Amino acid sequence: MTEKKLLYSQQLFLQRLTKEHVLSDAGAKELFAEIQQICCQEAQSQTQTDLSYDSTMELCIGAINSVIVPMLQLEICTIIVREGTSNVRYHGLVNKLVDDVAKEYAAPSHNVHEVALFRLILEKIVEQRLDEEDENVIGCSGSLSSKEIVNLRTELTGAHKGKLSAMQTERALHAFAEEHWLIRRSNRYEFGPR
Secondary structure, eight states, X not given: OOOOOOXXXXXXXXXXXXXXXXXXXXXXXXXXXXXXXXXXHHHHHOOOGGGOOOSSHHHHHHHHHHHHHHHHSEEEEEEEEEETTEXXXXXXXXXXXXXXXXXXXXXXXXXXXXXXXXXXXXXXXXHHXXXXXXXXXXXXXXXXXXXXXXXXXXXXXXXGTTOOOHHHXXXXXXXXXXXXXXXXXXXXXXXXXX
């Protein structure tokens, strides 16, 4: 049985996606076009066969997944997030294993108190959505204002009680938005694509 290998262009796409964590569909297509152009230019100046590339981004993602899913239990997944009146696709690398490493890596840049805050934020967003009566919405359309989230720090219990100041909470909230865990829309936060 021959081992599948990624093309140079596929390796570049996977590396950039890993660095970015999450890319919108437009960002992923822009990245794919940029990599195609690089490989095309290099193929003209060199005679290497590994500079070939896929004709579509979907073929590229499929080829990458055919190698990394069985080998590493990682997969490039796509989700759709409702933004205003349209749906936006996001692509990200997902660990398919539920092991200790995956649990610890989920939020490596956040301390345990910030992770507890994030869980509380998610819980409150879901509770708010459940209280709404609009059944025609797909997904969770709940949201919280930044003020509500900063005030949530006072609801932390156990070892997390009193461990986050308002400034630390605001900093964590900003980081959650930067890392795509949450999306900010006009001073309200919703679930992010990550």
